Amino acid sequence: MSSAKATRASFGEALVELGNEFKNLVVLDADLSKSTKSEGFAKKYPDRFFQMGISEMNMIGVAAGLSFTGKVPFLCSFGCFLTGRFDTIRVSVGYSQANVRLVGTHAGIGIGEDGYSQMALEDIACLRTLPGMAVLQPADDVETKQMMRYLMTHQGPVYLRLTRQNLDAVSPKNYKFQFGKGVELKSGTDSVIFATGGLVGNSLKAAEALAKEGLSVGVVNIHSIKPLDEDLVLNWAKRVKHVFTAEDHNVVGGLGGAVAEAIATRGLATRLTRIGVQDTYGESGSPEALYEKHGLDTFGVARTVKSVLKN
Amino acid sequence: MQKLSIDDLTKKALESRRLILKMLAEAGSGHPGGSLSAIDIVTALYFNEMKHDPKNPTWPDRDVFVLGKGHGVPAVYATLAACGYFSADECMSLRKLGSRLQGHPDRIRLPGIEASTGSLGQGLSIAQGYAMAARLDGRSSRVYCLIGDGESQEGQVWEAALSIAHHKLTNVVTILDQNKFQIDGAVKDVMSLEPVADKWKAFGFDVIDINGHDMGQIVDALGKARKNTSRPTFIIANTVKGKGVSFMENNNHWHGVSPNPDELRRALAELGGSS
Secondary structure, eight states, X not given: OOOOEEHHHHHHHHHHHHHHXXXXXXXXXXXXXXXXXXXXXXXXXXXXXXXXXXXXXXXXXXXXXXXXXXXXXEEEEEHHHHHTTHHHIIIIXXXXXXXXXXXXXXXXXXXXXXXXXXXXXXXXXXXXXXTTOEEEOOOSHHHHHHHHHXXXXXXXXXXXXXXXXXXXXXXXXXXXXXXXXXXXXXXXXXXXXXXXXXXXXXXXXXXXHHHHTTOOEEEEEOOEEESOOHHHHHHHHHHOSEEEEEEEEESSXXXXXXXXXHHHTTTOOOEEEEEEEOXXXXXXXXXXXXXXXXXXXXXXXXXXXHHHHTO | OOOXXXXXXXXXXXHHHHHHHHHHHHHTOSOHHHHHHHHHHHHHIIIIIOOOOTTOTTOTTOOEEEEXXXXXXXXXXXXXXXXXXXXXXXXXXXXXXXXXXXXXXOTTTSTTOOOOOOSTTOHHHHHHHHHHHXXXXXXXXXXXXXXXXXXXXXXXXXXXXXXXXXXXXXXXXXXXXXXXXXXTEEHHHHHOOOSHHHHHHHHTOEEEEEETTOHHHHHHHHHHHHHOOSSOEEEEEEOOTTTTOTTTTTOGGGGSOOOOHHHHHHHHHHHOOOO
């Protein structure tokens, strides 16, 4: 396993690499370039980096205007601050079909000590209500970089959700990113965990631990929350009696919500347990303490799956 | 587009006033007051100031117009139709199911519309984005954004003002359609903007104060803005809500109510002109 890296760091490296190849790539940041990791691009391509100050609404509108001339703008902030300007995203980006990449870093309670106001916990739920808005969340370095390259040719608005904390590599050798397709990382016969972002690695380790206790649990990396790989989800839901979702986000409207919609609207009786933040606000604490409290660490994920499947 | 003379601009605006009222009457809803306050400015832009091509609405070197106060879009539809972007007949589809002429501007449905607006305060940011792209590409395109005085109560307008001045964007011109009314009453009573000129000057703009219904003054102000390469320009266009129809002028009832057939007849009779 290669060394762990935050997906925001992988994103920053990808920007620098792609900036040389794609002259229509521009980057905007709202006084957080050190945290979002857009600062590398800013140093290398100062003409194509726009410092927008702490004015996220204006940054979103400006990015839309830039995109209408053929630029591919990546606008960066913490996910919570972008989600907070939802109406500007809704009209200037979503309805306008602006070819903008909204990059929200600092996903979930995994940011730790800064506490709730800096945690993106509703971003997936909000953004996926916008028609035509893709909602993506990579699980490791390799996937982030492939996703970034893909985003240079994708047409339409995209929300890209990235972590502050380091993530272990989970992608298989010869991995090839496919938009809208889930990635089966581990097979299973008893159940499956559909995981996204930082929870993919923890779910994999949980499934390995459960295997030692005789439970065969598959793990699927859902990097495209919208569009969701419904065929893959339903395929699993038809094979097993109980499925799980795992995410560092409110279970309301997040990946858990998306999978629930997919299963329920097809008339399947498969049961679903949503692992994530259970409709509460976040708080300060170390990332490890918060993951333990909310059952998002390896032990917590394994405990939830085992308690459901053994009953 | 060939530049029209001041006299011809005035005639063109009169024709557009008639079309605005007819399309609103046909739609049965919409915003006559703020369309009539804006039409002289929009006419001067499209028939004198801006370079644009109705046959090639996405021409990269065109000048760009963004209507921040999206509810005034009948003024833009009438003007685009007069330019030949689409037929005047299509204006009669305004606000109907399946129409390209949505109640507020929609850049996806209708070629010639540069920004989907209507949620107030967003247009100026988009205009700034167009202007930054033009500068980055070395294109001579200029960008014009018409905002409302009620709209100016939105915080995003001031984020954009701060940013346009900071980035020294002299290729974007902000025009205020100061018709002094908003839905709930007079702007000075709902949420005063005064002293509005001082505010924009303090933000770093050169401010020009004009009568927004005097074609000579509008054309002159736009020319001055074009020549100003030191600071971005803000034009305060003092206007009359409902301008041109006596019973609509300064009567805020006409913010968001369309004329009935009898009111339309009376309005058209007052305006005179052809058709």
